[in-house]
Amino acid sequence: MIMPPPGTRDMYPVIELNGVTRVYGSGAAAVSALQGIDLRIDHGDFIAVMGPSGSGKSTCMNILGCLDTPSSGTYRFKGVEVGNLSRDQRALLRRHYLGFVFQGFNLLNRTSALENVELPLIYRGMPATERREMAHKALAAVGLSGWENHTPAELSGGQQQRVAIARAIVASPEVLFADEPTGNLDSARSREIMELMTIFNRDSCITIVMVTHDAVMAAYAKRIVRFMDGTIDKEKQNGGVKE
Amino acid sequence: MFLETILIAMREIRRNVMRSSLTILGIVIGVAAVITMVTVGDGATKQVASEISSLGSNLLDVRPGQSFHGPGGTRSGAPMFKIADAEAIERDVSGLAGVAPITGRSVQAIYGNENWATNITGSNNNFLMVRNWVLSDGRQFTDGELRAGAAVCIIGNTISKQLFGEQDPVGRTIRLEKISCQVVGVLKSKGQSGFGTDQDDFVLMPLRTVQRRIVGNNDINSISVSAKDGVSTEKVKEDIERLLRERRHLGKKEEDDFNVRDMQEIVKTLTGTTRLLTALLGAVAAVSLLVGGIGIMNIMLVSVTERTREIGIRLALGAMEKQVLMQFLIEAVVLSCFGGIIGIILGIAASAAGAGALKVPFLLNIGIIAVSFVFSAGVGVVFGYFPARKAAHLDPIEALHHE
Numbered sequence: 001m002i003m004p005p006p007g008t009r010d011m012y013p014v015i016e017l018n019g020v021t022r023v024y025g026s027g028a029a030a031v032s033a034l035q036g037i038d039l040r041i042d043h044g045d046f047i048a049v050m051g052p053s054g055s056g057k058s059t060c061m062n063i064l065g066c067l068d069t070p071s072s073g074t075y076r077f078k079g080v081e082v083g084n085l086s087r088d089q090r091a092l093l094r095r096h097y098l099g100f101v102f103q104g105f106n107l108l109n110r111t112s113a114l115e116n117v118e119l120p121l122i123y124r125g126m127p128a129t130e131r132r133e134m135a136h137k138a139l140a141a142v143g144l145s146g147w148e149n150h151t152p153a154e155l156s157g158g159q160q161q162r163v164a165i166a167r168a169i170v171a172s173p174e175v176l177f178a179d180e181p182t183g184n185l186d187s188a189r190s191r192e193i194m195e196l197m198t199i200f201n202r203d204s205c206i207t208i209v210m211v212t213h214d215a216v217m218a219a220y221a222k223r224i225v226r227f228m229d230g231t232i233d234k235e236k237q238n239g240g241v242k243e
Numbered sequence: 244m245f246l247e248t249i250l251i252a253m254r255e256i257r258r259n260v261m262r263s264s265l266t267i268l269g270i271v272i273g274v275a276a277v278i279t280m281v282t283v284g285d286g287a288t289k290q291v292a293s294e295i296s297s298l299g300s301n302l303l304d305v306r307p308g309q310s311f312h313g314p315g316g317t318r319s320g321a322p323m324f325k326i327a328d329a330e331a332i333e334r335d336v337s338g339l340a341g342v343a344p345i346t347g348r349s350v351q352a353i354y355g356n357e358n359w360a361t362n363i364t365g366s367n368n369n370f371l372m373v374r375n376w377v378l379s380d381g382r383q384f385t386d387g388e389l390r391a392g393a394a395v396c397i398i399g400n401t402i403s404k405q406l407f408g409e410q411d412p413v414g415r416t417i418r419l420e421k422i423s424c425q426v427v428g429v430l431k432s433k434g435q436s437g438f439g440t441d442q443d444d445f446v447l448m449p450l451r452t453v454q455r456r457i458v459g460n461n462d463i464n465s466i467s468v469s470a471k472d473g474v475s476t477e478k479v480k481e482d483i484e485r486l487l488r489e490r491r492h493l494g495k496k497e498e499d500d501f502n503v504r505d506m507q508e509i510v511k512t513l514t515g516t517t518r519l520l521t522a523l524l525g526a527v528a529a530v531s532l533l534v535g536g537i538g539i540m541n542i543m544l545v546s547v548t549e550r551t552r553e554i555g556i557r558l559a560l561g562a563m564e565k566q567v568l569m570q571f572l573i574e575a576v577v578l579s580c581f582g583g584i585i586g587i588i589l590g591i592a593a594s595a596a597g598a599g600a601l602k603v604p605f606l607l608n609i610g611i612i613a614v615s616f617v618f619s620a621g622v623g624v625v626f627g628y629f630p631a632r633k634a635a636h637l638d639p640i641e642a643l644h645h646e
Contacts, residue, residue: 067559067639088563095561106556106643110258120560122247167560 012079014175014207015041015064020073022059033059035230036073043174046201046208048218051227057211058179060227064209065098065177066090078174095123099168099206103180105160107152113139113163114148120171138170139163142196158189162196169200176200178210182217194220248566252574256581266542267582269535270622274586274615275593276528281611282594284521286603288514293604295510297433297442299374301340301470302506303480305332305487309502321500322491323462326450331490332466336482338474341369343467346453352446353418354406361402362445363419365453366467371397371430373469381413381428384449392451394424400432400443419446422456476505525611532615535582536622543575543630554634555642568635575627576620583619587612 022034034056041047051057062068063075066082067090075082077093085093094100099120107116117135126134139148142162152160161181168176178197182190198220200206212218219238226234256263307321329344347364364370368383381397388395396417403412412426424446433442454461470479480503487501547554554567591607598605 062640065559088565091558091561091563093561094559098561100559102643106552106559108553108556111254115254119557122251123557123561123566125247 012076013040013042014045014078015039015209016074016076017060017064017070018074018076020060020063020070020075022056022063022068023071033230034063034070037230037232039225039232041175041207041209043207044201044205046198046220046222047210048221048224049209049211049227050213050215050218050224051233055227056230057227061177061179061209061211064175065100066093095120096171097174099171099173099176101161101164101168101176101178101181103183105152105157105164105184107160107163107167109153110151112149112151113144113155113166116152116163117167117170119167124171134170135166138166141169141200142166156189157185158192161185161189161193165193165196165200169204169206172204173206175207175209178208180211180213182212182214187216190214190217245569248569249573249577251570252577255570255574256577262542262546263578263581266539267535267578267585269538270532270579270582270619271535271586271589273528273532273535274583274619275590276531277525277615278587278590278611279593279597280524280528281521281608282590282606283597283601283603284517284524285606285608286594286598287601288517288521289606290603291517292510292514295506295513297375298506299467299469301472301474301476302373303468303470303476303483304504304506305466305468305483305501306464306504307501309498309500323464324466324501325461325463328487328490329463329466331486332468332483335486336468336479338471338479340469340471341372342469343367343370343373344450344463344465345370345467346450346458346462346464347445348458350419350446350457352402352406354415357406359402359405361399363453363457364445364447365450365457366447367450369469370447370467373467376433377431378428379431380411381426383428388427389449389451392449392455394422394452394456395427395449396424397428397430397447398426399430399445399447401441402444402446403429419448420457424448476507480505529618532618532622535619536579536626539575539579539582539623540626540630543571543627544633546574547571547630547634550634551637551642551645554637555639555645558637558639559643564635567637568631571631571634572624572627575631576623579619579623579627580616583616586619587616590615 017039020037024031049057121131333342343366345366352359
């Protein structure tokens with residue numbers, strides 16, 4: 001496993017994309033989803049990725065989340081070239097450094113909130129008692145104490161997304177990727193989720209990369225990156241893009 | 244981590260009790276069928292062997308005529324034995340427990356108003372020993388009765404029931420053909436033979452009485468010989484054959500005009516046949532086990548498709564291919580082992596019931612239970628591997644967006 005050497009937190013940016021492209025298919029049918037992306041994200045940043053459908057932001061998120069690799073260009077995660085890692089090595093990287101929150105919550109059905117939150121810790125090989133304790137803490141941190149034994153079907157959308165956030169932050173990841181985390185929620189629930197994310201960004205120093213369509217949600221971020229036709233159109237510090 | 248994977252698999256199985264039980268049904272039936280077939284078959288083999296050995300342990304049957312005529316076949320041309328042949332065997336062949344010259348024919352037995360068609364057997368007291376008969380009442384023949392050809396008889400259990408019902412037959416007189424005959428003993432029942440004939444349906448009389456007063460000649464139909472325990476029946480058979488060839492003046496080129504049948508050989512042949520049948524039935528049952536395995540693969544494949552999103556989540560959260568593969572493989576193996584265990588329990592119950600219904604002994608074969616359990620686990624591994632590999636190779640991005 002090629003892991004970033006310890007103590008290199010400040011030597012490299014957490015994420016560094018250089019001329020990243022992603023082409024689907026081949027030959028005449030080839031579609032270019034990303035056309036040379038340069039992006040640098042430092043530790044503790046909170047980025048909102050915006051842009052219309054098909055602008056390449058989801059593709060970019062997949063690459064950033066180490067679920068996919070660039071067709072060309074380089075992606076360095078804490079100085080490590082992700083494009084050179086095998087499938088399993090990327091799985092290990094996700095396991096130890098990344099957290100994910102999805103639009104559709106993606107919790108395991110018929111599985112209690114607690115067990116859902118424990119899942120990343122199981123893959124880290126943590127002993128059961130310690131795991132349980134951490135899962136309880138994470139659920140408490142998202143305000144779901146007392147809901148540990150409820151299954152997703154018994155929880156509201158907002159509660160489900162909070163379980164998903166608890167699952168994403170339970171292992172204290174370096175970066176939290178959120179793909180339209182408020183897409184399925186009403187505005188009040190959305191604000192609660194965004195406030196939670198802001199708290200984790202501020203207090204636990206978790207770097208957050210969030211895709212959103214909603215400018216109100218994007219306003220919670222420190223920086224906004226706007227995609228257009230597979231390239232980065234605008235990059236602004238918070239407050240500058242409100243239209 | 245391995246333990247965790249087992250726990251994850253167990254949790255998934257518990258969550259889908261209905262699907263899981265349907266999945267293992269094939270394995271359950273397969274294992275139960277294999278165990279039932281083999282156990283009942285073993286019982287039948289044992290039954291055949293014990294029925295034949297109830298005819299007499301270490302028994303050899305010497306009859307005139309060639310062996311390919313089969314039992315009861317024509318013996319024309321071959322001279323019958325005489326009492327001297329039996330005496331010669333007793334005198335010249337070593338390692339014998341007893342020799343019983345036998346003659347007989349079918350007769351009508353009458354007592355009062357009761358009438359019963361049966362067989363009469365003329366022999367001596369050795370007959371009881373070599374054929375494993377035990378007296379339930381009365382006594383054997385005395386030497387005087389044997390020498391004089393007295394009108395006394397020992398009757399089989401069937402005769403006793405047919406002619407006397409509840410009465411005690413010992414001391415009473417029955418009529419056989421033209422002679423009146425006093426019953427001195429009753430034999431303990433042996434029941435039906437392995438060939439379906441009633442072994443208890445005969446009357447035993449002194450050889451001389453039958454020769455003189457029933458059949459009217461000095462011939463002997465067959466000679467039953469019993470070897471002592473620990474003496475090779477093959478050796479005894481060879482000795483008898485050599486002796487009889489000499490006595491019947493057969494030249495080197497001439498074939499035997501008599502045959503010596505070794506009961507142990509017959510036991511071997513018959514048990515060999517039932518064993519083969521057992522193996523065949525077991526093999527057919529094993530095919531159903533294989534079909535059960537395909538059932539598991541089918542359900543596991545459906546399960547992988549149904550749980551694509553779950554697999555995507557697990558992969559995104561950092562599960563390695565190996566771990567997803569193990570999860571599904573262990574699920575399949577745990578399911579099939581479960582099926583195996585239930586099948587073993589069912590199989591034992593079914594074979595106990597089957598053995599009871601067929602009246603064969605219930606012999607539990609630990610070997611076949613172990614084999615069918617290992618086989619069902621193996622089925623889980625083999626048929627679980629393909630779906631598990633499919634799950635492990637899913638693309639996490641596509642899996643996450645699967646509806």
